Amino acid sequence: MGKLDGxxxxxxxxxxxxxxxxxxxxxxxxxxxxxxxxxxxxxxxxAEELRGELGKEAARFVHLDVGREEDWRAAVAAxxxxxxxxxxxxxxxGILRFNELVATPLEEFEQVVRVNQxxxxxxx
Numbered sequence: 001m002g003k004l005d006g007x008x009x010x011x012x013x014x015x016x017x018x019x020x021x022x023x024x025x026x027x028x029x030x031x032x033x034x035x036x037x038x039x040x041x042x043x044x045x046x047a048e049e050l051r052g053e054l055g056k057e058a059a060r061f062v063h064l065d066v067g068r069e070e071d072w073r074a075a076v077a078a079x080x081x082x083x084x085x086x087x088x089x090x091x092x093x094g095i096l097r098f099n100e101l102v103a104t105p106l107e108e109f110e111q112v113v114r115v116n117q118x119x120x121x122x123x124x
Contacts (some may be wrong), residue, residue, distance in 0.1 A: 002030025008083040010034040010075060012066050012123060013093030015043035022090050023050070027058050034079040034086075036064035037093070057083075066093045066119025091123040 009026050013019040015037035023033045027050045035050075037043040043061040050059035062078045065071045079086045095115045097108055 002028065005030035007031045007087040008034070008079060008085050009088040009090060010036055010079050010086055011090040011092055012036045012064055012119070014090075015039035015046060019090070019092040020046055022092060023059065026090075027054055031088075032057055032083050033059045034075065034082070035059055035061045036075050037061075038063065038065050064093075066122060067114035069122055072122045089123055091120050093119055093123075 004026055007026075007030070009031045011019050011023050011026070011033060014023045014033070014035040016039065019035075019037070023035050023046060027033050033050070035043045035047050040061070040063055043063075047059040047061040051057075060078065060082045062075045063071070064075045076086060093115060095112055097104065097112055099108070
């Protein structure tokens with residue numbers, strides 16, 4: 001029996017890195033995970049892998065650009081359609097840029113704000 005048996009958790013930015021590891025851990029603990037990311041191929045591959053290891057209900061992938069309100073609505077709807085509910089959110093998606101501030105184009109700065117701030121806000 002896992003610590004998260006019966007729980008449904010949506011994880012943003014879950015196709016790789018920290019989000020991928022969270023998805024693996026939560027699924028191993030019995031949660032059904034909704035892997036949400038803009039990296040469709042990687043996210044779907046992870047969901048398929050988890051289903052193969054833990055059963056067909058273990059994971060689903062949904063495309064999610066965290067800076068788009070309509071994507072959040074669609075992701076939550078997909079989770080509820082698949083599992084009937086959402087118990088938790090790991091608001092993990094984020095991006096980094098390593099430019100000096102004075103060398104950062106406005107478009108790039110706005111992208112960081114959209115993902116890291118607006119995306120977190122919309123998830124909440």
